[in-house]
Amino acid sequence: MTSAATIQKKSIRFRARSFVAFALAPEAPLGEWLRGLDRWTENSPGFFAGRPVVLDLNILKPNPREVAGLVAELAARGIRIYAIEANAIDALGPELPPLLRGAKTAIIDEAQAPSSQTAKAAAPAKLEEPPESSALIIESPIRSGQSVFHPHGDVIVLGSVGSGSEIVAGGSVHVYGTLRGRAFAGATGNGKARIFCQKNEAELLAVDGWYRTADDMEPSSRGRPIQAFLDNGVIWVAALD
Amino acid sequence: MAKVVVVTSGKGGVGKTTSTASLGAALAQAGKKVAVIDFDVGLRNLDLVLGAERRVVFDLINVTQGVAKLSQALIRDKRVDTLFLLPASQTRDKDALTEEGVANVIAELREKFDYVICDSPAGIERGAQLAMRFADEAVIVTNPEVSSVRDADRIIGLLDSRTLRAERGESVNKYILVTRYDAARAARGEMLTIDDVLDILSTPLLGIIPESEGVLRSSNVGSPVTLNEPNNAAARAYFEAARRLQGEDVPMVLPVDRRGLFDRLFGRRAA
Numbered sequence: 405m406t407s408a409a410t411i412q413k414k415s416i417r418f419r420a421r422s423f424v425a426f427a428l429a430p431e432a433p434l435g436e437w438l439r440g441l442d443r444w445t446e447n448s449p450g451f452f453a454g455r456p457v458v459l460d461l462n463i464l465k466p467n468p469r470e471v472a473g474l475v476a477e478l479a480a481r482g483i484r485i486y487a488i489e490a491n492a493i494d495a496l497g498p499e500l501p502p503l504l505r506g507a508k509t510a511i512i513d514e515a516q517a518p519s520s521q522t523a524k525a526a527a528p529a530k531l532e533e534p535p536e537s538s539a540l541i542i543e544s545p546i547r548s549g550q551s552v553f554h555p556h557g558d559v560i561v562l563g564s565v566g567s568g569s570e571i572v573a574g575g576s577v578h579v580y581g582t583l584r585g586r587a588f589a590g591a592t593g594n595g596k597a598r599i600f601c602q603k604n605e606a607e608l609l610a611v612d613g614w615y616r617t618a619d620d621m622e623p624s625s626r627g628r629p630i631q632a633f634l635d636n637g638v639i640w641v642a643a644l645d
Numbered sequence: 646m647a648k649v650v651v652v653t654s655g656k657g658g659v660g661k662t663t664s665t666a667s668l669g670a671a672l673a674q675a676g677k678k679v680a681v682i683d684f685d686v687g688l689r690n691l692d693l694v695l696g697a698e699r700r701v702v703f704d705l706i707n708v709t710q711g712v713a714k715l716s717q718a719l720i721r722d723k724r725v726d727t728l729f730l731l732p733a734s735q736t737r738d739k740d741a742l743t744e745e746g747v748a749n750v751i752a753e754l755r756e757k758f759d760y761v762i763c764d765s766p767a768g769i770e771r772g773a774q775l776a777m778r779f780a781d782e783a784v785i786v787t788n789p790e791v792s793s794v795r796d797a798d799r800i801i802g803l804l805d806s807r808t809l810r811a812e813r814g815e816s817v818n819k820y821i822l823v824t825r826y827d828a829a830r831a832a833r834g835e836m837l838t839i840d841d842v843l844d845i846l847s848t849p850l851l852g853i854i855p856e857s858e859g860v861l862r863s864s865n866v867g868s869p870v871t872l873n874e875p876n877n878a879a880a881r882a883y884f885e886a887a888r889r890l891q892g893e894d895v896p897m898v899l900p901v902d903r904r905g906l907f908d909r910l911f912g913r914r915a916a
Contacts, residue, residue: 544805545847547798547799547801547802547805548795548796548798548799548802549769549798549799549802550802563847564844564845564847566795566798566799566802566845567795567798567845568795568798568799569802581847582844582845584845
């Protein structure tokens with residue numbers, strides 16, 4: 405078979421994929437919001453690196469001319485904006501990230517023709533739970549520098565989680581060894597998620613964006629089995645023994 | 646077929662080169678045919694520690710680039726005739742190493758030796774990743790101190806993801822070698838204990854090398870401690886580690902046990 409024949413047989417395949425992005429929703433006054441963001445990134449440097457971040461402007465409602473400045477401010481902080489969500493804005497310049505409509509779009513069936521898919525993807529769909537909310541079970545230790553990102557459910561680690569590693573889960577985080585790294589539970593907006601570990605030596609515990617660093621934890625909670633949960637915007641770390 | 650062993654750590658200055666030389670020499674002294682390769686291109690040291698710096702003609706880069714044959718670059722040790730060194734280039738940098746070139750060199754060495762020991766540069770970048778790339782086993786050198794232990798943890802993560810074995814779905818056998826261990830200081834809580842280190846790294850222990858003046862003394866005269874002072878406590882620990890690397894079951898003795906009465910009488914006061 406010649407290579408030309410192979411090419412003719414192949415048709416272009418469009419694949420729909422869903423990604424979970426972090427949505428940043430700035431609020432007025434903007435200066436104060438940016439200072440708050442700086443405080444957060446100071447505690448979690450590199451948190452946004454390599455992660456898709458969407459800028460949600462439905463709260464701030466800036467006029468289109470202000471958007472470029474805001475994107476530049478975020479770029480200066482190392483946060484690259486993949487798309488912008490703004491119901492009130494119809495079009496943005498080509499130098500800005502594309503506008504995103506209808507977050508949480510329906511899951512597109514791969515078998516359908518690509519032309520009808522684009523229309524469907526643009527239509528806002530009803531809010532629904534992600535279809536897979538299965539737990540991710542990891543039987544080996546998480547080593548320093550490794551990052552586990554599982555937006556659709558719990559993360560269960562049977563080994564230890566090393567200092568300088570992180571687990572980001574849409575659901576709860578369970579560690580059956582020593583937790584020495586950082587754990588983010590409910591990272592996609594679930595305030596009911598919790599963090600459990602057999603021995604707490606964590607650098608940072610976070611639920612739904614609220615966090616507590618090792619420095620802010622009661623010394624009595626160190627080295628023990630604990631759970632961390634969110635109540636009224638405060639992370640509680642409670643012993644389990 | 647040789648076993649390819651990488652000696653690595655992440656952190657610099659913990660004793661990778663010293664351990665490569667001492668383990669390599671100990672294996673050669675036991676009759677194994679051993680090649681040690683210096684992967685620290687640009688900052689080569691292994692030639693000095695082995696006392697071969699005046700005999701370097703060709704190096705690893707020359708061989709990977711086809712300028713020299715492997716047999717021309719290998720330097721046979723003057724004391725143990727089954728120990729060979731493939732030195733690094735001092736005038737080049739790590740970008741001169743190619744994966745294909747390293748693969749060819751390792752494949753050729755595998756045919757001729759019992760052990761090929763790769764002395765990794767510090768760090769987690771290209772040089773370190775190429776040094777571990779083709780390893781069957783890894784000796785992770787760490788000091789009983791938090792920063793080197795965390796870096797060791799990071800390196801273990803890379804060994805489990807970036808090596809050829811890991812990419813094939815196999816695993817690299819990993820061992821921890823704790824160097825510069827001072828039992829008295831660990832007992833006083835000034836150092837991490839062996840249990841702390843193993844708890845954090847959850848990886849089997851190959852050996853505990855006690856802090857010893859003999860190690861530095863030997864390095865400075867260009868001889869691994871196992872050749873220069875074979876009765877030194879550190880040398881004995883390296884001999885035992887080398888036996889464990891060959892699969893022998895040697896009981897692990899904390900260096901503190903050997904000090905006995907003298908330590909009990911004077912150990913605490915001397916500090």
